[in-house]
Amino acid sequence: MSRIGKEPVEIPSGVDVSLAGDTITVKGPKGTLTQASHDRVNIAVESGQVVVTRPDEERDARALHGLYRSLIANMVTGVTEGYSKTLDIVGVGYRAAMQGKGLKLQLGFSHDVIIDAIDGIEFSVPSQNQVVVSGANKQQVGQVAANIRKLRPPEPYKGKGVKYADEQILRKAGKAAG
Template sequence: MSRIGKKPIVVPAGVTVTVDGHKVTVKGPKGTLTKEFNKNLTIALEDGHVVVTRPDDSIEMRALHGTTRALIHNMVVGVSEGFKKVLNLVGVGYRAAVKGKGLELALGYSHPVIIDEIPNITFAVEKNTTIIVEGIEKDVVGQVAAVIRSKRAPEPYKGKGVKYADEVIRRKEGKKS
């Protein structure tokens, strides 16, 4: 049995969950998320908890059971608290600035790197070198942070580049003379 899939999802105060067959809508203070799930899984709202059950123990249903529960839990957390990723710029002259609702990065190239506005995502910059990506969809926040990091991934010799705040860069020793 799936340990994750069996756990009920607690719906906090201020969040409403609507289940319409296989379509789940979650409304909260930060916004609204709607997602469709597999028709074979049963999603029910029982006294303040969302419960996901599967019809049989086939490999496909076991895989979808925990995944569906995790996705619904992320929707509930997203509309109530939101998700955020913190990135740090390491390097001389590396800096970031919010331009409108987009982001402008100076990463050592001859031109600025522009990240356009993305729906439901907000950018914040602290001290010109710390970027905070916030939003209600966990996968979108992670993808946007990964795209920003890919513009100048950290290198192992000096550690320069864009890195996650909790990331540890394995450093290499330079040439021996």
Template sequence: MSRIGRKPINIPTGVDVKVDGSVVTVKGPKGTLTHSFHPNMAISVEGNELIVTRPNDEKENKALHGLTRTLLHNMVVGVTEGFKKELEVNGVGYRVQKQGKNLVMNLGYSHQVIVPEVDGITIEVPSANKITILGADKQQVGQFAAEVREKRLPEPYKGKGIRYVGEHVRHKEGKAGKGAKK
């Protein structure tokens, strides 16, 4: 049996979980998340725990078991604590600022790059070269962070661009034949 799939999910106080067939709605202090799961997975609320069971040991059901449990756990964590992705901007003259609901970035282009805030996502700019993306839906936070990072990917020669905090970008050596010309 799936080691992850068989673990029960603890439902903290202040969180309301409704199971309607294969559609699960989780309400908490940070918002409401709804997700529809594969109909083979049986999701039930027993006391203050969510339990996911599978009908048999077919390969597809084994794979869905752990996935369903992890997605449900992420929903519960999202509505209680929320998720956060941090990005840092490196480069001379590269900076970011928040104007109203928009993220305005100077990334070395001839124009400013403007990214509007999406529903369910909050953008914070603690300093001129840091971006913090917050939200209840883990997948949405990660996708939005990837889209912001995509505006100027970190390049391998000088390391300029937008990267995740803690991300390591492998640097390449520049041109090798600097003084070899005769």
């Protein structure tokens, strides 16, 4: 039995979980998330909990059991608390600013990089060297943050670039003095 999959997902007050065919919908104060389920897992809503079971002990059913339980738990957490990723911008002249609901980044290119906000994602700029990406969908927040980081990944010599706030950059020594 999957150690993750056998745990039921508690449904907090203010959150509505519904099943329609093979689609699970979670509604809460921060939005609505939907996820299509697989036919190798059974999902049931019983007495304030979401229970995920599997019909047999085949390898793919065991793998999907824990996966779908985690996806549902992430959806419940997303509509109640939300998710956020903080990015730090390191470098002389590198900065970020809000432009409407989008983001304007100066990352050492000859042009400014404009990133438009997509549905469900919000940007905030607490300082010109920090960007916070937040939203209800954990996967979407992580993907948008990764796309921003990909514009100018941190380089190993001076550490310049866009990095996650909790990321450690392995620094290389420069040229040896001759």
